Ligand SMILES: Nc1ncnc2c1ncn2[C@@H]1O[C@H](COP(=O)(O)OP(=O)(O)OP(=O)(O)O)[C@@H](O)[C@H]1O
């Protein structure tokens with residue numbers, strides 16, 4: 276047999292070498308979905324000893340335009356015959372690769388296949404798989420690859436979600452930038468010109484929906500710092516252990532500490548910064564103090580609990596060595612669920628344009644977290660720290676009342 280020279284990029288290779296019978300791949304535009312599908316078909320076809328393999332695109336026209344030309348070239352050295360009328364390639368072992376369209380369901384029925392690729396699955400009718408293709412794999416115990424760019428939370432999302440915890444199934448996800456051949460400038464340009472939601476769907480294979488979430492993207496206003504107002508800081512601390520790697524070698528998804536720095540003018544918030552990262556305890560304390568000193572904030576609210584208790588001695592050390600004393604208060608969950616608390620603190624304010632953010636590099640992460648909220652799979656540290664500002668501003672106010680009371684009492688006691 277002739278040599279085939281296939282070089283998959285890392286993500287494609289991970290998918291190709293997985294032992295799962297059914298693989299569901301959500302990937303960004305230009306990430307290399309069709310390239311992976313094509314070589315998988317050729318290699319599975321060459322491996323097969325009995326049944327043919329099948330490529331299905333949403334329409335027959337798409338199958339032709341996406342796959343036909345390139346697969347003929349790629350399989351050239353292992354091809355015995357080509358049928359232009361059938362859109363099929365007979366490989367050197369006698370096995371055929373068929374190209375078909377989901378718009379012609381009758382053409383998909385009947386024959387058993389060793390392997391089926393469903394390209395751009397998000398835009399196919401779910402019945403294509405459920406009613407027509409699944410039965411054709413059953414008798415030969417054939418395998419399948421579902422691949423596409425997400426289109427919101429439709430049938431593709433369902434099958435991708437289910438694949439996470441079904442035997443024989445595996446789910447994958449990769450970004451456009453996982454394809455090393457893609458021009459990063461082109462992606463950067465798209466990021467600048469598309470809405471965050473669109474960009475995340477198309478390039479990062481995100482399944483978020485375009486409506487029905489708690490927050491909407493166009494509520495986020497970018498603007499200039501108001502002249503009046505005073506700064507407060509709120510901190511949502513994360514654990515301080517260093518970042519490790521999971522058993523699969525993937526980076527562990529750990530919470531970050533987030534420090535929100537907000538100027539409050541009446542009922543308006545100007546979000547100057549949300550610092551976020553994983554730092555050791557000393558660095559966390561030093562960053563909190565620095566964030567407050569930078570804007571002359573007098574009050575910092577830190578989420579009450581063991582993490583705050585752990586930071587406090589370090590923060591006191593920092594204040595002592597810098598000669599700067601800042602009022603540290605506790606902010607709390609107040610018995611509310613996190614989802615509720617964040618929604619209460621931010622939804623109305625954002626919707627009514629009461630929150631303006633400074634244009635900065637954390638904006639993208641911030642908007643992403645807002646859009647994904649309240650999904651349990653994603654981070655919300657940035658928006659959580661911002662939601663705590665609600666309590667710091669109240670605390671700041673309460674404190675000034677206390678101070679007044681105190682002076683009042685002092686007067687009476689003749690001090
Ligand atoms: N492993 C690889 N080696 C060489 N070229 C690759 C590889 N993977 C992808 N490419 C090239 O990158 C480009 C995009 O790949 P492909 O068309 O497979 O992406 P896609 O995710 O199907 O894109 P679309 O979203 O437009 O359908 C193509 O020119 C393809 O030939």
Ligand SMILES: [Mg+2]
Pocket residue numbers: 308309310341
């Ligand atoms: Mg493609």
